[in-house]
Amino acid sequence: LAKTTQPISMDSYEGQEVNITCSHNNIATNDYITWYQQFPSQGPRFIIQGYKTKVTNEVASLFIPADRKSSTLSLPRVSLSDTAVYYCLVGGGGATNKLIFGTGTLLAVQP
Amino acid sequence: GAGVSQTPSNKVTEKGKYVELRCDPISGHTALYWYRQSLGQGPEFLIYFQGTGAADDSGLPNDRFFAVRPEGSVSTLKIQRTERGDSAVYLCASSLQLVDTGELFFGEGSRLTVL
Numbered sequence: 001l002a003k004t005t006q007p008i009s010m011d012s013y014e015g016q017e018v019n020i021t022c023s024h025n026n027i028a029t030n031d032y033i034t035w036y037q038q039f040p041s042q043g044p045r046f047i048i049q050g051y052k053t054k055v056t057n058e059v060a061s062l063f064i065p066a067d068r069k070s071s072t073l074s075l076p077r078v079s080l081s082d083t084a085v086y087y088c089l090v091g092g093g094g095a096t097n098k099l100i101f102g103t104g105t106l107l108a109v110q111p
Numbered sequence: 112g113a114g115v116s117q118t119p120s121n122k123v124t125e126k127g128k129y130v131e132l133r134c135d136p137i138s139g140h141t142a143l144y145w146y147r148q149s150l151g152q153g154p155e156f157l158i159y160f161q162g163t164g165a166a167d168d169s170g171l172p173n174d175r176f177f178a179v180r181p182e183g184s185v186s187t188l189k190i191q192r193t194e195r196g197d198s199a200v201y202l203c204a205s206s207l208q209l210v211d212t213g214e215l216f217f218g219e220g221s222r223l224t225v226l
Contacts (some may be wrong), residue, residue, distance in 0.1 A: 043115075044215075
């Protein structure tokens with residue numbers, strides 16, 4: 001299973017764009033890249049998923065370079081309510097659907 | 112229900128006791144996952160089901176842990192002879208199908224405290 005590496009924490013201010021990068025050097029050909037958000041005392045919540053290039057939805061964008069060995073979650077104009085832990089997962093490619101969470105990135109947004 | 116439901120939300124037990132945690136997935140979701148999360152850590156994979164069968168139980172820490180999903184819907188995680196180290200939040204998630212998507216829908220978790 002591909003291992004992921006993310007920064008432990010990041011700080012930002014309201015209104016800024018935040019980019020969180022995840023490394024996954026051993027990603028398999030069929031693996032997808034998925035990001036989750038988790039608030040205290042809640043289960044993780046799906047944010048976005050992609051396979052290659054760029055994916056955008058109403059809350060975030062996901063940038064994946066051609067070699068797919070990393071990915072960047074981009075949160076536009078963050079607010080205080082975006083303070084949470086963000087997890088990058090790689091998998092779901094069919095060989096196994098055992099999806100492994102890393103330690104995540106704690107994003108702290110300040111006023 | 113609209114989302115994944117887990118009961119109880121909180122469970123306090125004594126060391127050595129038996130505990131059952133229940134997960135009611137989103138209707139129609141064939142895949143069901145159990146994770147365990149300790150404070151400050153990411154969710155740790157325990158087991159996942161496709162339908163009634165355990166497709167991968169490699170994350171169960173030892174034989175005190177067991178999970179069932181007899182009718183392919185509700186699942187129960189069973190922990191025998193609980194230890195203080197079992198204290199954690201146990202998360203359940205379901206997904207529509209066991210295919211190449213990582214979109215899991217999580218419940219709020221069951222917080223287990225072993226005294």
